[in-house]
Amino acid sequence: MTTAGPLADTKVIDLTRVLAGPYCTMMLADMGARVIKVESPDGGDDSRAFGPFVNGKSAYFMSLNRGKESIALDLKDDSDRIVFEKLLSGADVLVENYRPGTIAKLGYRWADLHERYPRLVYAAVSGFGHTGPYAGRPAYDMVVQAMGGLMSLTGHAGAPPTRVGTSIGDTAGMFAAYGILAALLQRGRTGTGTMVDVSMLDGQVAILENAIARYAATGEVPGPIGARHPSITPFDAFAAADGYLVIAAGNDTLFRALCSVLARSGLADDERFADNARRTRNHTVLKEEIETVTRTRSVADWLTALDAAGVPCGPINTVDKVLADPQVAARTMAVAADDPTAGNVIMAGNPVKLDAVDDPPTRRPAPDLDADRNRILAELEQEPAEH
Numbered sequence: 001m002t003t004a005g006p007l008a009d010t011k012v013i014d015l016t017r018v019l020a021g022p023y024c025t026m027m028l029a030d031m032g033a034r035v036i037k038v039e040s041p042d043g044g045d046d047s048r049a050f051g052p053f054v055n056g057k058s059a060y061f062m063s064l065n066r067g068k069e070s071i072a073l074d075l076k077d078d079s080d081r082i083v084f085e086k087l088l089s090g091a092d093v094l095v096e097n098y099r100p101g102t103i104a105k106l107g108y109r110w111a112d113l114h115e116r117y118p119r120l121v122y123a124a125v126s127g128f129g130h131t132g133p134y135a136g137r138p139a140y141d142m143v144v145q146a147m148g149g150l151m152s153l154t155g156h157a158g159a160p161p162t163r164v165g166t167s168i169g170d171t172a173g174m175f176a177a178y179g180i181l182a183a184l185l186q187r188g189r190t191g192t193g194t195m196v197d198v199s200m201l202d203g204q205v206a207i208l209e210n211a212i213a214r215y216a217a218t219g220e221v222p223g224p225i226g227a228r229h230p231s232i233t234p235f236d237a238f239a240a241a242d243g244y245l246v247i248a249a250g251n252d253t254l255f256r257a258l259c260s261v262l263a264r265s266g267l268a269d270d271e272r273f274a275d276n277a278r279r280t281r282n283h284t285v286l287k288e289e290i291e292t293v294t295r296t297r298s299v300a301d302w303l304t305a306l307d308a309a310g311v312p313c314g315p316i317n318t319v320d321k322v323l324a325d326p327q328v329a330a331r332t333m334a335v336a337a338d339d340p341t342a343g344n345v346i347m348a349g350n351p352v353k354l355d356a357v358d359d360p361p362t363r364r365p366a367p368d369l370d371a372d373r374n375r376i377l378a379e380l381e382q383e384p385a386e387h
Helices: 020-030 059-064 078-089 110-116 141-147 168-190 200-206 209-218 252-261 276-281 283-294 299-308 319-324 326-330 373-382
Strands: 011-014 034-039 069-072 093-096 121-126 195-199 235-240 243-248 313-315 334-339 343-348
Touching: 011 020, 011 078, 020 034, 020 059, 020 093, 020 121, 020 168, 034 078, 059 343, 069 373, 078 110, 078 373, 093 168, 110 121, 121 168, 141 168, 141 200, 168 195, 168 200, 195 200, 235 283, 235 299, 243 299, 252 276, 252 299, 276 283, 299 313, 319 326
Parallel strands: 011 034, 011 093, 034 069, 093 121, 121 195
Antiparallel strands: 235 243, 243 313, 334 343
16 A cells, blocks of 8 residues: 555646535545645635634535645736746646636636646636536536436425435536546647536536436436336335335346345236336335335334345435444545644545555645645745646
């Protein structure tokens, strides 16, 4: 094992704020990149002011900016622009998530950047991308969840529109990190950088997998169907004596195993449930049959029995139970940063595990605004440009 990640020699200049962009650069930092966060002197990243707060510091901001450095620069100020451009001259990647056109107005159009810094990879994360009729529009997670179809699929039929309970629209940050890695690989072959253009709306469309397939195949517009899967049955949340559990019997063999655990082997021989297609057509009556049994015992009892039979299942955990789960702990998916002001801050870990790279349970805390100015400026004075 080594503590150096695969991006240990990669320098990232981070102009992002709030969620999608900072999540992208946090992923790069978790893989060993040096991330220098360039923030406005007037308060920095917007999310520094978002609650909840721990001893006056934003837990939201700290959870997305661990392991980075901060320098405050006003890109409309000539002297600060000189510093910024020195940073770019030694950088591998520039990431920003402003509305398209904002960076260009400051004199940093991609074409100009590419001419001055030909090896630089430039990643832009925005609501709708840098092309198309919506390119200039602003967006947040809620907007793209709605426009990208996700809210039309979430919740129960007849209920009001429901947002997915986490900011899944900002998965654009993950797509951006993926694009940056691809661009760095391409640079290794060609010697030149490229622009990575990632749209939050595009990201939502990209994860509609089953919904698009169903519409393309049948012409029917999918809608909300609660917890169940539209194409696989039984694949749903089921009531037990003291709560709910999920059961995902994704093929005929697993369905027979489930029926055996329920002591209802006859269900597997019932013509209505003989294969997945028929089970899906008759999902309502099958769920009633299953819940007649599952309601008689506790969630814990059923999880034990189903797990022993190899039937995929799980509890519906609240966040506190997720963090206390031994599997989550074993995978270092709850990590801590020792912040000098906020103390021990718990946050989600890195889900990508590399065999040769250490995955420690503690991480460097998020930086205070402009915390690394003196060191960064000293380096710029002493070190020649790398690119």
